[in-house]
Amino acid sequence: MSAGAEEGGARPGRDGAPGAPGAPGAPASGRDRVRGVAVLGSTGSIGTTALRVLDRQRHAFRVSALTAYENATLLEEQARRFVPPFVGLVRDGRPHPADWRTGAECLVGAATLAEVDIVLNAVVGAAGLDATLAGLRAGKRVALANKETLVVAGELVAAAAAQGGGEIVPVDSEHSAILQCVGHRPASEIRRLLLTASGGPFRGWTRERLEQATVADALRHPTWRMGRKITVDSATLANKALEVIEAHFLFGIPYDRIEVVVHPQSVVHSFVEFIDGSVLAQVGVPSMELPVLYALTHPERLADEGVAPFDPVAASPLTFERVRAEDFPALSLGLAAGRAGGAAPAIFNAANEQAVALFLEGRMSFADIASAIGAALDALSGMSAQDRGALLAADAAARAHVREGAGVGRAHRPAEV
Ligand SMILES: NC(=O)c1ccc[n+]([C@@H]2O[C@H](COP(=O)([O-])OP(=O)(O)OC[C@H]3O[C@@H](n4cnc5c(N)ncnc54)[C@H](OP(=O)(O)O)[C@@H]3O)[C@@H](O)[C@H]2O)c1
Secondary structure, eight states: OHHHHHTTTTSOOOTTSTTOTTSTTSOOOTTTSOEEEEEETTTSHHHHHHHHHHHHTTTTEEEEEEEESSOHHHHHHHHHHHOOSEEEESSOOSOOOTTOEESTHHHHHHHTOTTOSEEEEOOOSGGGHHHHHHHHHTTOEEEEOOTHHHHHHHHHHHHHHHHHOOEEEEOSHHHHHHHHHHTTOOGGGEEEEEEEEOOOTTTTOOHHHHHTOOHHHHTOOSSOOOOHHHHHHHHHTHHHHHHHHHHHHHHTOOGGGEEEEEOTTOOEEEEEEETTSOEEEEEOOSOTHHHHHHHHHTTSOOOOOOSOOOOHHHHOOOOOBOOOGGGOHHHHHHHHHHHHOTTHHHHHHHHHHHHHHHHHTTSSOHHHHHHHHHHHHHHHTTOOOSSHHHHHHHHHHHHHHHHHHTTOOSOSSOOOO
């Protein structure tokens, strides 16, 4: 929906944009008062990273809500430490304190609480969609790690932001980098976005060797420690396709002006080329604490000593390589789905989520992930994307298609969107 994106609905807050810090009706600046943060997916990689940052920044932020899917033990520990008024556990049936909310609705409940100014959406997968929509409609800042939200429903997200006055600020390091480089310049001054990719654990692997890749191989990421799903997405390069689609919706840049370059050191987080030929990059140690903090404070900056200082000599040499798209077909499938628009990105995302789950369960090979995505996209092209219901139907059909193709029954951990 580049047209919708061009109109700026889902774009990160800029001066005067709806809900942008400083605009009328926007939450007060972080320097003025303590802001409430809901951390959705608090028990995951980004969630625990965010809580480390929030722990250091208690003078500026208060944790107002925490949610997890099923890890009640860690959630309870976090609740004892931060004492939020709202705690939600999506999957009921585990012992938990009586005042916790349960079920998938707790995500929307947390995202729309009056005391929440910022919804940090660190849920994995399409399950994060409704909380993003609800938070934006309620006028909140959504600090978005859950990139799948924008891939499944970029246009709906833009409409929700326009309707409620909320704003999205990206947590993904590449998009945080782009936001910091773009500043307040309009999309018309941007010639090209160049997203960096670490290349994942299989960067130097031949196509033949990739056929034999195991789950343990795929989970051995060279530079980032992340949740299992995004780590596999980094190995297939599906993650970079999700990020290109995310960038398209966030910054209103057409797909033919968004490129990917492999940068194994993960120090340059992305580049922005402007129409005059100047190129800006944002650089830093590969730690998600930096983009998490920036998503909370944008466009301001708060002093923070959590991450080791950047040492350019220690980071040297910085290298860049062409992406081997021919050996990582999930990337091209995702880019084609983004360009096709309609329900195709939602189908790509759901087929990928399901295929990765089956790969992690040992029921699908690494190479079959991309084949399953391609087959789902072929079989389901033309499905409607007119509203949330249609997109969820496309999501469900893609998951079912992948499971049937793999000869597997119902998913034991559905998207719960
Ligand atoms: N990790 C990174 O460095 C990184 C970087 C950039 C972007 N991201 C994005 O951030 C998101 C989270 O990634 P992650 O690596 O933090 O994942 P993760 O470690 O797997 O954590 C996922 C979190 O979401 C919860 N969750 C899982 N399924 C859920 C469902 N159906 N409904 C509600 N909550 C659910 C989990 O709860 P339980 O613990 O109870 O299962 C956990 O708290 C993803 O969209 C990813 O692409 C991650």
